Amino acid sequence: MKLLILGATGPTGRHVVDLAVRSGDSVTAFVRNPATLGDLAERVTPVTGDATSQHDLTAAAVGHDAIVSALGRGSSVRADGLFTRASTAVTGAARKADVPRLVWLSSFGVGHTFGWSSSAQKLIYGTLLRSIYADKAIADESIRSSGLDWTVVYPTRLTNGPAKGTYRADDRLPMKGNPTISRADVAAFLHAAARGGEWIHRTAVISD
Template identity: 80%
Template sequence: MKLLILGATGPTGRHLADLALRSGDSVTTLVRNPTALGDLAEKVTPVTGDATSHRDIAAAAAGQDAIVSALGRGNSVRADGLFTQASAAVIGAADEAGVSRLVWLSSFGVGSTFAESSATQKTIYRTLLRSIYADKEIADNRIRSSGLDWTVVYPTRLTHGPAKGTYSAGDRLPMKGNPTISRADVAAFMHRAAHGSDWIHRSPVITD
């Protein structure tokens, strides 16, 4: 499969790129600075560009089977419009390039999933993550309203632990406390979703 990965220099995106390569996929990455890919640069097709640019994404998406976005803000709690701008660019570029499949990484607690979160989670989402979650909600709704074969993924709090492969995934999951899931497991789920049709037009919640 030919995959365009957005956010490949981030921790989740790196797991995703490594897994895709091990699985035999052809991987293209859109990055501002190809040197940030490190040793990955020799194994993928790096395209220099901006994930909020329609033109850059359209160029990178040409000939791809799917776009998988693992974009994130790192340790920042400010969105700065990343997700709203990137979602608009991705939708337009995917249509222009003729790519219908999109797997998009969001966060549990965004949008309607907020109502399903625990009291502990709600406190965090209303305060520390308020800016990012507001931006993500606009982006997620825009993607669901697009004509693409989308999947919007909602992981709980991300960790840097190893993949366990024992996480739960569902349209709705009960929450207690502030559960976690490793970035490696999130990447594995997104990769599997891109290769199948089970999660098309669905918004899976995933957690350990």
């Protein structure tokens, strides 16, 4: 399978790239700085560009079967319009390049999933993460109305622990406290979703 991975050098995207390469996929890593790919640079096709530029993304997307976005803001709690701008660019690029499949990483608590959150989660989402989550909510709706074969993925709080392979995934999950999931498990779900059809036109909530 030919995959274009956005946010390929980020903490979750790097796991997606690793999995895709090990699975024998042909991987294009869309990055701002190819040097950050390290030892993976020789096993993928690095493409330098701006994830908010439809022109850059269209050029990179041609000939691929699916786009997986693991874009994030790192430790910043300011959105700066990244997700809304990137969602517009990537959906436009996918249509122009005739790439039907898009798997988009969001966060649990964004949009309609806020109402399913526990009290502890709502306190965090409504204060510290308010700016980023508002931006992501607009982006997610843009993905869902794109006409593509989309999947929007809502993981709970991300950790840097190892993959367990025992996470839960459903359209909705019960929440207590502030549950977590490792980035490695999130990457496994993103990769599997891109390769299969089970989650097309669905929003997936995933958590340990």
